[in-house]
Amino acid sequence: MAALGAWGSALVPARLSRVARALWGWRARRGLVQDAGTADEGKATKPSFEDETVQNLLYKMTGLNLQKVFRPVKKELKPPKYKLMTEAQLEEATRKAIEEAKEKLIMPPVLKEREPIDDVLAEDKFLEGTETTKYVFTDLTYSIPHRERFIVVREPNGVLRKATWEERDRMIQIFFPKEGRRVIPPVVFKDEHLGTVFRQDRHEDILNMCIAQFEPDSPDYIRVHHRTYDDIEKHAKYDLLRSTRHFGGMVWYLVNRKKTDGLLIDMIQRDLLDDATSLITLYHMLHPECQSAKEAKERKLQGVDLIKVFVKTESQKEGYIQLALQAYEEAMATSTAS
Amino acid sequence: MVQLGSRLLRGYRGGHVVIRFALGGCTNRPFFRIVAAHSRRARDGKYLEQLGCLDPLPNAHGERVAGLNLERLRHWLGCGAQLSRPAEKLLGLAGFLPLHPMTVTGAERLRRRAQEAAAPPADGPAGPGDAP
Numbered sequence: 001m002a003a004l005g006a007w008g009s010a011l012v013p014a015r016l017s018r019v020a021r022a023l024w025g026w027r028a029r030r031g032l033v034q035d036a037g038t039a040d041e042g043k044a045t046k047p048s049f050e051d052e053t054v055q056n057l058l059y060k061m062t063g064l065n066l067q068k069v070f071r072p073v074k075k076e077l078k079p080p081k082y083k084l085m086t087e088a089q090l091e092e093a094t095r096k097a098i099e100e101a102k103e104k105l106i107m108p109p110v111l112k113e114r115e116p117i118d119d120v121l122a123e124d125k126f127l128e129g130t131e132t133t134k135y136v137f138t139d140l141t142y143s144i145p146h147r148e149r150f151i152v153v154r155e156p157n158g159v160l161r162k163a164t165w166e167e168r169d170r171m172i173q174i175f176f177p178k179e180g181r182r183v184i185p186p187v188v189f190k191d192e193h194l195g196t197v198f199r200q201d202r203h204e205d206i207l208n209m210c211i212a213q214f215e216p217d218s219p220d221y222i223r224v225h226h227r228t229y230d231d232i233e234k235h236a237k238y239d240l241l242r243s244t245r246h247f248g249g250m251v252w253y254l255v256n257r258k259k260t261d262g263l264l265i266d267m268i269q270r271d272l273l274d275d276a277t278s279l280i281t282l283y284h285m286l287h288p289e290c291q292s293a294k295e296a297k298e299r300k301l302q303g304v305d306l307i308k309v310f311v312k313t314e315s316q317k318e319g320y321i322q323l324a325l326q327a328y329e330e331a332m333a334t335s336t337a338s
Numbered sequence: 339m340v341q342l343g344s345r346l347l348r349g350y351r352g353g354h355v356v357i358r359f360a361l362g363g364c365t366n367r368p369f370f371r372i373v374a375a376h377s378r379r380a381r382d383g384k385y386l387e388q389l390g391c392l393d394p395l396p397n398a399h400g401e402r403v404a405g406l407n408l409e410r411l412r413h414w415l416g417c418g419a420q421l422s423r424p425a426e427k428l429l430g431l432a433g434f435l436p437l438h439p440m441t442v443t444g445a446e447r448l449r450r451r452a453q454e455a456a457a458p459p460a461d462g463p464a465g466p467g468d469a470p
Contacts, residue, residue: 127437140405
């Protein structure tokens, strides 16, 4: 809710780059995007999450189910409003709805885990024994970004050090509270309680809560996201995240770890062949040294042939995918025949 | 109604701007606001600007939380504000100003007193034992 509120003020609902850069772009300027420093070698050898081509592929796979995106969110109860419209007005309203949906589907960034802060500013050993508890000083200047804020800790042994990331997040939430974020993270994010959430099929809700609570490069954020993706992959509940902003991140995670078989089967069973081909294209972009990538480049395969080559060389669950493909082709044959 | 206003609309003779602590909170629960105010004003009275806060009681994580608006602090110091001694000590601990000499002196005194408390009991039982 909070993150969406901030995103509602975006200027033009462009699909990814402009709005995404306006929201998350300051992080790039502050050097948070990991490939900023190694831009040249990075683009040549390994595509990153933020690349245009990668984002396009992930966006295509996410799908755009308006019913699901604008599904009623629990708000205060108001009676529904009915409007009488002409065809042209209806088309205009649908077009605006699609643009708003695109804004809601902007993918949150995927970053590496942040390095722990370990910086001592002063050592005054003669202060040892004067105090029993530490002091945490926060700079409350309004105009500096939170990443550059000075938060220092004076320990009882006299050492003046920079605050750790957890202390920083807590202090910033105390003095500059953000909606949807708690000072102490809710207990639901602990591993033993995530299982309960997954059993209730509320993966999307927990991911939204996680985005509101944690910073994208914090270890808790990454851990919760990875657990969610692993659970979805184990139980093949891919449809829960389809047409949400988390789908791209999930696909990126699975492709990086080469666990794409379940997703491929799911796509073929739902007759989403384009998505399947984009998935395999993404796989080849990320793992160009694998055999199916080389074959695909040599013979310039498209569509079902690409999937067949991929299945033969790379996948573990070859049998299942062959079955699914067969079922799909039979369905296509009967539908064209009838 | 005029009686209410007279405390707030006072004009003082002399005095200067100080940055000091204003005490708030409840019984057995102090809370300080770091405040720029005229020196002749009441401690908790009308101030010019609040520059931060300090919670002297440790929280659940065992830390005493203090916030300081350094930009405005620098502005008031540039305008010639004085600092009270506790405010100077706090800023010394924060690292914004150098450590206050009384902080160092206080630490030394504490250590000396702790040593004296430890040393005489060691000498005490040994003393009468040495005497015949």
